[in-house]
Amino acid sequence: MPKDVEHRTGLSRTLYEEFRARIADGTYAGGAPLPSTRALAVERGLSRATVSLVYEQLAADGFIESRAGAASRVAVGAAQAGAAGRAKHARTRPTAPDRLAGSLSAIGRHIASLKLGDPSPTAPGEIDFVYGPLSGNDFPTLTWMKALRAVERQRSRRLEYEDPRGNMELRRALQAHLSQARGLACSVEQLLIVNGSQQALDLCARLLVDPGGSVVVENPGYRMAHHAFEAYGAKLLCADVDSHGLVTERLAALGPAQLAYVTPTHQFPLGSFLPIARRRQLLDWAAERRAWVVEDDYDSEYRYAVRPEATVQSLDSRGCVIHVGTFSKTLSPQMRLGYMVLPVALVGTFADAKRVTDRHAATGVQRALARLLEDGSYDRHVRRIRRLQQARQRALVEALDRYLGEEVEVQGAASGLHVVAWFRGLPATAERALVDAARQQGVRVHPIGPSFHPSKARPAGQRSAGLVMGYALLELDTLEEGIRRLADALRQLCR
Numbered sequence: 016m017p018k019d020v021e022h023r024t025g026l027s028r029t030l031y032e033e034f035r036a037r038i039a040d041g042t043y044a045g046g047a048p049l050p051s052t053r054a055l056a057v058e059r060g061l062s063r064a065t066v067s068l069v070y071e072q073l074a075a076d077g078f079i080e081s082r083a084g085a086a087s088r089v090a091v092g093a094a095q096a097g098a099a100g101r102a103k104h105a106r107t108r109p110t111a112p113d114r115l116a117g118s119l120s121a122i123g124r125h126i127a128s129l130k131l132g133d134p135s136p137t138a139p140g141e142i143d144f145v146y147g148p149l150s151g152n153d154f155p156t157l158t159w160m161k162a163l164r165a166v167e168r169q170r171s172r173r174l175e176y177e178d179p180r181g182n183m184e185l186r187r188a189l190q191a192h193l194s195q196a197r198g199l200a201c202s203v204e205q206l207l208i209v210n211g212s213q214q215a216l217d218l219c220a221r222l223l224v225d226p227g228g229s230v231v232v233e234n235p236g237y238r239m240a241h242h243a244f245e246a247y248g249a250k251l252l253c254a255d256v257d258s259h260g261l262v263t264e265r266l267a268a269l270g271p272a273q274l275a276y277v278t279p280t281h282q283f284p285l286g287s288f289l290p291i292a293r294r295r296q297l298l299d300w301a302a303e304r305r306a307w308v309v310e311d312d313y314d315s316e317y318r319y320a321v322r323p324e325a326t327v328q329s330l331d332s333r334g335c336v337i338h339v340g341t342f343s344k345t346l347s348p349q350m351r352l353g354y355m356v357l358p359v360a361l362v363g364t365f366a367d368a369k370r371v372t373d374r375h376a377a378t379g380v381q382r383a384l385a386r387l388l389e390d391g392s393y394d395r396h397v398r399r400i401r402r403l404q405q406a407r408q409r410a411l412v413e414a415l416d417r418y419l420g421e422e423v424e425v426q427g428a429a430s431g432l433h434v435v436a437w438f439r440g441l442p443a444t445a446e447r448a449l450v451d452a453a454r455q456q457g458v459r460v461h462p463i464g465p466s467f468h469p470s471k472a473r474p475a476g477q478r479s480a481g482l483v484m485g486y487a488l489l490e491l492d493t494l495e496e497g498i499r500r501l502a503d504a505l506r507q508l509c510r
């Protein structure tokens with residue numbers, strides 16, 4: 016067989032792996048002579064060139080020693096090298112949990128025990144009311160490509176590491192934007208660019224909470240935030256949420272805590288905003304305990320009725336609030352760009368932690384985003400998609416009203432990219448059955464149940480079945496069709 020065909024069919028690779036395995040497991044002992052290339056070629060029906068190539072590779076990798084005019088021999092001590100090589104190779108394949116070669120760290124064990132849940136992908140033709148993804152059609156592709164091209168044209172001669180706090184052009188532009196759009200009073204020095212809010216939460220969990228320390232979280236709440244804190248061994252103190260958001264009067268009763276994670280502008284998932292009195296109560300609670308408050312401002316661009324109210328950060332006179340924002344809701348969750356507004360006292364430590372974690376966020380996208388913020392195209396884009404999302408939300412709410420009427424109560428429609436639909440006549444225990452019945456009609460809906468902390472979920476009998484309904488992915492007619500089918504599913508279920 017010609018050499019290139021043998022190569023293409025992987026024969027040389029197979030032979031290489033066979034020799035490496037035998038050397039590794041000691042079948043071919045250190046110092047033992049190998050067959051000549053000619054003899055092996057005849058024996059295996061391969062070309063001599065292919066066998067020579069395999070020997071050369073084995074020699075280059077240290078498994079054999081070749082000397083001109085003498086037989087090649089297995090390298091002494093290659094058994095271990097082979098075993099290490101195999102281990103390196105094996106790492107590319109997932110290892111069953113019971114076959115770990117070593118033990119996991121305490122953090123590793125926490126992470127392994129998290130039930131992160133991976134929803135199966137939307138099947139073709141299904142109408143998916145998922146919350147989280149955005150529609151690719153809404154992305155400002157041309158503007159973004161123009162910005163990226165401009166940035167690439169100005170690539171500097173020295174490709175240096177960036178400041179771990181983020182690119183200066185972006186931090187300047189962001190500071191101006193946040194002051195104008197959110198009334199945030201902060202200096203450029205207080206800004207840290209991160210790879211999405213999730214990294215901000217990860218840094219807070221590692222830097223501000225001791226293993227075994229307590230963190231107040233909203234329940235129901237953003238489970239990815241719960242996971243971020245639990246991953247490092249924090250104990251979660253689940254605080255109730257009512258129609259005005261976090262019930263701050265009951266915080267003190269939860270006991271000591273090092274940090275509170277809150278979504279005050281748009282409680283996730285119930286959608287309320289935290290009134291100013293509760294914001295002050297939260298800050299007083301934090302001050303009494305010298306606790307931190309993490310304010311997750313993930314979707315404030317989508318207030319449809321009124322402008323978002325003052326942030327908790329802007330009410331904070333003691334420097335205990337860490338404000339977190341993201342571009343996952345306005346541009347793309349795939350971009351992995353978010354920011355933190357840090358109290359001055361935390362800046363150095365967070366910058367160092369960011370540096371040892373991943374140096375910094377990618378420079379190109381940071382600079383491209385800076386351009387969008389500077390030339391006003393980001394604001395124009397946000398105004399455009401706010402109108403689009405509002406139209407989708409209106410279509411969804413109207414369709415829910417038209418097809419389900421009194422059977423459904425909609426919560427959290429003042430803002431955001433999702434609403435909660437409560438099914439009045441249906442107990443929480445029927446949530447799964449509702450999801451399955453909808454799936455039979457080609458509709459994916461997502462129960463609110465998983466937003467409750469599993470150990471602190473209210474007894475299912477105390478609430479109705481609820482769905483977290485995202486609409487950012489769907490066109491208006493599809494939204495309507497989806498709700499029509501959901502109504503059919505409910506009828507079948509109740510029959």
Ligand SMILES: Cc1ncc(COP(=O)(O)O)c(C=O)c1O
Pocket residue numbers: 146147210211212213214237278283311313340341342343348352353
């Ligand atoms: C409450 C909340 N915070 C933050 C985010 C954004 O996370 P990230 O910036 O890591 O994409 C989301 C996304 O769904 C969210 O629901």
